[in-house]
Amino acid sequence: MSIEKLARVRDEDLRGRATGPGARALLEAVTRETPRRSAGLVRRRFVGGLAVAVALATAAVLTPVVLPGEPARATSYANSAISLERRGDWWVGVVKDPYADVARFNEAFRALGVRMTLNLVPVSPSGVGEVFRISMAPPPGTNDGFFSESLADGGLELRFPVGFPGDGWVMIGRRARAGEQYQNAASADAEGEVLEGVKVDEVTVGDLRPELARRGVTAGFQLVVPQGDGHTLRALDPAQVGDGWWVWDAQVRSADSVTLLVTRDRLPGNPLYEGGKKRR
Structure with a gap:
């Protein structure tokens, strides 16, 4: 079927006839159809869809962040270097990759609002898991401090009390790579x-x-x-x-x-x- 046959008003009907039957027919067709409502719906649907898309995109890139003074929003966190979780009155961490960048360890502490900095240094076999330097105090009224031990698979388990005052800093021994000088x-x-x-x-x-x-x-x-x-x-x-x-x-x-x-x-x-x- 030709497209021309579908048109209700042709160009030749309008040529030189601004007020002829063709022009009046076109005017009536335009005034009968009121697209305002449908356009509004489309616009609102588009805006709503855009908001959902932005929200989903934002959620995809956000990571748990706790601002100073803000309570922790979670009790566990894990990445490729360390897993950390709260167990009662203790924070328990398992170092899965002792050779990871220090920032990866401290990422877990920051995500949970724990004011702790962990540093692992190469040591001799008898020093693996030993705490060499530490700057933290146990919670008031307790003698509980920081504990660490070597795991069979080469990792380390850390334990320290929830609620210790101030900022904590600890240095723990890890297995040395070939050629590394021991720090102990x-x-x-x-x-x-x-x-x-x-x-x-x-x-x-x-x-x-x-x-x-x-x-x-x-x-x-x-x-x-x-x-x-x-x-x-x-x-x-x-x-x-x-x-x-x-x-x-x-x-x-x-x-x-x-x-x-x-x-x-x-x-x-x-x-x-x-x-x-x-x-x-």
């Missing part, structure tokens, strides 16, 4: 360490050298200087240290290096440990 000063003869089972106190440097070589461990040296009830340590050039120097302890530096704490002469007692070094 554990004894090298402790369980799991590079000189486990070797006597590293009240022996000479010469006594230790064969075992160090057998285990592929290099050694640096620090001089122990007794001072009243304590002591200080000073760095030594390895070339200064002879086989006859005395070792009072060995501290791990990495998976294949240690620091020997030494004096030139034998002392009447171990200057590092009152009553002598205890076996672990």
Whole structure:
């Protein structure tokens, strides 16, 4: 069917006839149809649909954010690095990726309105899960502080009380990657360490050298200087240290290096440990 046949008024009917039958027919058709109501409905539906679309788009990008002084809106939060939840009077966190960026850990605390900053540092095997530095106080009237332990899968579990005053900051040991220097000063003869089972106190440097070589461990040296009830340590050039120097302890530096704490002469007692070094 031709489109021309559908038209009720043709151009030739109107040409030169502003008030002819064709023009009057067109005027009547226009005035009979009142689109105001339908246009209003379309407009309102469009605005309403736009509002829903904006709301959905906004919801898709929002993450839980708690402003200072605003109560927490949730009791649990998780991302790829850590999960954190409230259990009674305790916050319990499980670090799933100890090597994640620090910001990912602290994201969980901020999302729940917890004023805590967590930092994980590389340590020797015996220091994994140990709290090395902390700046937080337990809630008034309690002695409950911060607890951490190493998990079998390499993660860490953290526990600290709800309602501690002020801002908290804590440094916890994680397993070191290959080549990373340890941030702790554990004894090298402790369980799991590079000189486990070797006597590293009240022996000479010469006594230790064969075992160090057998285990592929290099050694640096620090001089122990007794001072009243304590002591200080000073760095030594390895070339200064002879086989006859005395070792009072060995501290791990990495998976294949240690620091020997030494004096030139034998002392009447171990200057590092009152009553002598205890076996672990």
